[in-house]
Amino acid sequence: MSKEIDLSKYNLRTDLIIDEVNTIKKDYIEIEEYEHDSITINKTKVKEDNQVKNKGTYITISFEDVTDRNNFNKVQNIFERELDSIIKDLNLKKDYKTLVIGLGNRNSTPDSLGVKVSENIIVTRHMYELNEVSPEYSNVSSFSPNVMGNTGIEAVDIIKGIIKEINIDLVIVVDALASSKIERVNKTIQLTNSGINPGSGVGNYRKEISKNTIGIPVIAIGIPTVVDAVTIVTDTINLLIKKIEYMKNNNPKEKLKAKSKVNYLKETREKLNEKEKNDLLGLIGNLSDDDLKSLISEVLTPIDYNMMVTPKEIDFIIDKLSLLISKSINNVLHNIKI
Amino acid sequence: MSKEIDLSKYNLRTDLIIDEVNTIKKDYIEIEEYEHDSITINKTKVKEDNQVKNKGTYITISFEDVTDRNNFNKVQNIFERELDSIIKDLNLKKDYKTLVIGLGNRNSTPDSLGVKVSENIIVTRHMYELNEVSPEYSNVSSFSPNVMGNTGIEAVDIIKGIIKEINIDLVIVVDALASSKIERVNKTIQLTNSGINPGSGVGNYRKEISKNTIGIPVIAIGIPTVVDAVTIVTDTINLLIKKIEYMKNNNPKEKLKAKSKVNYLKETREKLNEKEKNDLLGLIGNLSDDDLKSLISEVLTPIDYNMMVTPKEIDFIIDKLSLLISKSINNVLHNIKI
Amino acid sequence: MSKEIDLSKYNLRTDLIIDEVNTIKKDYIEIEEYEHDSITINKTKVKEDNQVKNKGTYITISFEDVTDRNNFNKVQNIFERELDSIIKDLNLKKDYKTLVIGLGNRNSTPDSLGVKVSENIIVTRHMYELNEVSPEYSNVSSFSPNVMGNTGIEAVDIIKGIIKEINIDLVIVVDALASSKIERVNKTIQLTNSGINPGSGVGNYRKEISKNTIGIPVIAIGIPTVVDAVTIVTDTINLLIKKIEYMKNNNPKEKLKAKSKVNYLKETREKLNEKEKNDLLGLIGNLSDDDLKSLISEVLTPIDYNMMVTPKEIDFIIDKLSLLISKSINNVLHNIKI
């Protein structure tokens, strides 16, 4: 039957390297991953530009819920440490000047992360020009270029224009991304020195913002805030298979594990064999991940049901996440602690 | 295998009668449905209170996209006509006084519909007290009780308190709802004289607002703005089956129909038989809708993945929908046309 | 010439007792005033209802600038202490239940103080109903009745309705006020157990909210955020006279004092005599304060120039003041410190 369905390559909507790492040739990457305080830190080095991702270091911090104050603080500490380290690796001159760019659309809640971060950055560049800054503050400016649908102008063109007029050594770009895993939505921060494609997650590929296009080092900070229906369905089918894997074991302790999220994400148990998958899910039980995504996309896309969605609590979550990112940037750039 | 999985009754998250009409005994309901200008109007009369829905008239208006100006106007016309008619059926006294209640949470975009409608209602009650109103305006007041999580008070208690203090003949309540079909999200208005349970769609059952609880007639206007992951998955599996139904036909014209949303929703073609469903989807291919929902819920709920979601364009859509509802209420209550 | 001008009684636009204390008979009041950390605390007891102010205790806290973090903290400490004390004086039962009412209009910046305070109150009443509250939190609910121009309903009617439905022992009302002194705008908090007239400052006298009208104790917290042009002009003419009083002294040290705001407000120097005032300011130099206000009002009011104004930085100041008030209320009602 698969022949009757056009399993044309499904266009993956993701900006996260962690979702695509398997599609990159092994020689090109080095991965280091560890857990700290139930937060997972994955450092992936891409050694050469390839068709999937630009060369660079990608740090992915995965966590549970930042609406819990305790967890918020733990994530902030780790993010600050990693941000500090990735900036230090750039070997900038001592008094480097930073421009923080908040991408996205203030008037669209799931896309407002960057703008809200930008609003909370402590800017000092104008006071430096007047020699009115105490020494613990470094030279920082910040800016939101809005989205092309509102301005008629590519964000990268605005940024390139500004850095021609003012003297900047480092650009930090913050944006909301799309995820290709349910579990990452609002629960992952990606930090990279390889640049960013604004709006790529939401299907509007914009021009890249990277050292290649603007000429100075770019640190990109992204959090996935949306996911598409195809991802939700595909992930659920995979979770269903995994659940059955747990349930087929007669050991009650093993069955209990089926109730815990951690196991689903981390562990592999006795796998279902091909026959069992077929019994459970027929033809689709034995499709590869990519073929399953293609199939689901084939169903939903032609009738406009493959909508990009965001959790209904998004207003509240964006407030927390933008606070976390802006506090961390302020603490790392300036020699302060808030 | 189904025995191994606890197919406990899945708690349907919907406020729309049209999603549940099959679960009500046939003797209890009368249904009339027609299409006008590619908008479907369904009038369902529930003749007796039952365990699913209160007695009353439920009008469901289903449409495509209100971000298109032309379509917006068509939906507004039909909604005004139906609102006018359902109010007239109440046989209120000539100079009836209306209180428009906007339920929900201003600070949560998908839940802000009611509050935004309330903000745009033309209120005149205070001018009536001063005899300063021109005759085309009727006596209208409006109010948003906010949500219990923000106030600590049930919305219905606030409403009951207010209508004890001021003299009101009709309450119109506006709220965002949950849908149990992808296709209805932001594309359906339900209008009923049977009251409403605020927050029911989002899993926080609040006290009912109806003539039973507040003592005066209540017209409830609701639009589903959120849907849960279980619904997305279940609907997609059903769409997948339907797609295969189209594709198995060798007539190319029939296959073409598989590209059109309308056919999916309206038509039934050569059905897959049990064997075919099993080949395609194994065990889950032959589950009933309820059992499928239960199964998917069993997978997602224990690991917190059954999130309620809303399309990423929700800010923009809520603006359009709240404008449509508030303009219509103003036009129907006051003798004006805006 | 004064005969030619109608010196009709100027309608004082103030809600602050400290601006009117001279118009109350001495027998009716007891005043205690002291300074702490350059903040002035004035406690005025009004012993009997009179035509100016209701019986009750009025605490006026006057300060400089709360946009300075240090000063913010000092004012917060004093305000918390006074709020705690005025509540204790009510001798409520141990487990009293509080309703915090934020008056005003969210969509009008200088009138949004109360609404913004209400949004930041930690509410627990709904959790009490579920027995889900840790003991350091008291039973608190909060609510914003909006303004009559937006709802068609008097705020006091909404409040009366609500407290009939839910069991409340104490109402705390927060509102933006009008000042009749330039120097108080955004720089004074008035705290009283005598109730409040919402909107009185802005010329729309609404029904009183007090124990008399709603039947339970009311603590009112007000901050003047607007002032009218008549006040600005009158205050300036008085400041001009005071400046000349300083300048006429030949002692350079005295002249220097003319540069300091504190002296203007606190000290009295060699007064100008009637002749000198006449030389400087002619007829208006010897008008009483009330006659001067009447005259200026006579000039500005008929041609609509007696506008109520607010400093251009009002958005920023309202944010700080509402934060100060809400943090203090949370700390005093709940046994926490934030």
Next chain:
Amino acid sequence: MSKEIDLSKYNLRTDLIIDEVNTIKKDYIEIEEYEHDSITINKTKVKEDNQVKNKGTYITISFEDVTDRNNFNKVQNIFERELDSIIKDLNLKKDYKTLVIGLGNRNSTPDSLGVKVSENIIVTRHMYELNEVSPEYSNVSSFSPNVMGNTGIEAVDIIKGIIKEINIDLVIVVDALASSKIERVNKTIQLTNSGINPGSGVGNYRKEISKNTIGIPVIAIGIPTVVDAVTIVTDTINLLIKKIEYMKNNNPKEKLKAKSKVNYLKETREKLNEKEKNDLLGLIGNLSDDDLKSLISEVLTPIDYNMMVTPKEIDFIIDKLSLLISKSINNVLHNIKI
């Protein structure tokens, strides 16, 4: 006594040529003024750059209240006609490309005019790049550079950067201004081809935005939304003198005129002589306007009382004014009528 007071030059806070026209040498200017529909249109041509104003055409439209719908429409019609005419005078090429810049600070209500205009501009530049525009729309982009206090970057530097990256033939800049007359606040639009100094009204002189600094033609649209206390006091003293001028006439019809705003602004009646002014106002009765402003400033400035203020209804008024300006720009640039 004037010798004792330092009448140092008062730094006029205005951006309106109409407030300063008397300070420009007569040879340098040509003025044409007429009234239409009770709206006054003043066209002032400045023939040479001078120390007060740049060379260029300044059109000042003075009106009453735009919260009245009828008046709104009249002002919009006149403003559109003048905007169209001042653009046509630039003799741009047929398919000129426009960039609309909204200056100011979204988070400060009286300074948010430009940002709100920018948000409502219909932008098409990105669709032109895709050849997706119907011919009645011209090539328009729009942008808000925010204020230096929030970004650390001068607005003019951002603008210069952008127009280096994208191809623009005309810049339209919109900003909130300061007035040096009470009567102009929110009631005057200034339109000029001579550029603008953002923030000049609020005492933060920013770098000029004009053809001189950015190299392409600039049309500046400004509305005064703030006024300082010195202006309020000075204007009131002058109004007081004028009122007495009316009142001294024994003709009752003349006295009646003292009640009408129009007369105050337009007519001159029997002037008070020096003796009369002295009787009324002493020394200050015979000060020149500039000396009076200096004196009042000397009183208020050292003690921080010369605040810039805005009417308390500013949120509502800014909404109306930004709508008027954005609708007009859309109608003039695009060949549409909304």
